[in-house]
Amino acid sequence: MGVAHCVFVVSDSVGETADRLVQAALTQFRAAVTIERYSFVTDIDMLERIVVSAAKKGAIIAYTFVLPELLVQVTRLQEAHDVQMVDLITPMMTLIQDTVQEAPRAEPGRMRRLDEDYFKRMEAVEFAVKYDDAKRVEEGIKQADLVLIGVSRTSKTPLSMYLAHKQWKVANVPLVPEVAVPKSLFDLPRGRCIGLTLSPDKLKQIRTTRMKSMGAPSTGTYASFERILEEMTYAETIMKRVGCPTIDVTNRAVEETAEYIVDMVNMERGIRL
Known part of the structure; x- marks a missing residue:
């Protein structure tokens, strides 16, 4: 032996x-x-x-x-x-x-705490991908730490991903006049929803560039002022009904907007930093 x-x-x-x-x-x-x-x-x-x-x-x-x-x-x-x-x-x-x-x-145990932080970030990233742009919207709204709403091209997805790396589970809901808004959006407690706005000129510029990158005509309805103003008027109405604070993301970097969102949410929830 x-x-x-x-x-x-x-x-x-x-x-x-x-x-x-x-x-x-x-x-x-x-x-x-x-x-x-x-x-x-x-x-x-x-x-x-x-x-x-x-x-x-x-x-x-x-x-x-x-x-x-x-x-x-x-x-x-x-x-x-x-x-x-x-x-x-x-x-x-x-x-x-x-x-x-x-x-x-x-x-x-500091290494273990770092590992736990990593897995929390990855969980939040997976959540952001799963509930991006109205995917499984009712489920996402109920489980999210924060819901971002706004018209198309107002930085909802990049903000969701950036906040995910800070361990926030974020769902985002595009506001489109032809699509009914989920009822659960109106039941969210204070500090769980943020509305994103953008100047019409900037939004037209972004949408026109987007259309060109996709090989589509830049003169389409999607990038027209008439359509943009219609969507923004509709979005403003929804945001007022939800009762959520709004942030103008015009000329703001994603990082700057994300930090502002966190500060605003903490104020809405009564958290003093």
Whole structure:
């Protein structure tokens, strides 16, 4: 019977970083090695019990600690119990600290929080795509953090995507005179809907450029002043019925408009920043 080999993966957080590094290293060997994982180790007594267990099994300890009180005890425990231990994060943190001349935060779990933020952003992006431009409109309105309404080419989609990267789930509804407005739009609470407007001249310019890019005649109804004024009058009526605040996006960058939307929504919801 062969010798049982074991690596203890120990962390003051979840330990995903250490686990991945150990797994990556083990792929370079044929030997069978088991891994025992110990997460959220935050006090000396807990750490010492793990070290004692590792000593009995002849295990290696691979650790990622950022809590200073644990780091200062590692060498003492290693020598006291004659255990092989490897620090997977401190050497890199030390180099970074020396380079940027800044002390580390010493907060366990920050990588996990970053991962959670990433997945929340991706969820919001998927939501924006799913409920873009009146797709499954009733469902989108009910689930959205925010609903953007306006006539065609008022930056609803780019704003939805930009806000999604700030973890806002945004649905957008185009206002077209020939298409009935979803009833659920009129039931939204304060701060859940924003109306987007644009100057007629700017909207005509944008629509004309759009028509040309699609190879369609720029003289069509879509880009005519008569049609634009009809749509904008209709949109203004709907926005007043909904009771939502409006933002004129004329000559505003998407980023600027998005920040203004967030500020406006927070004011509407009574949130002080």
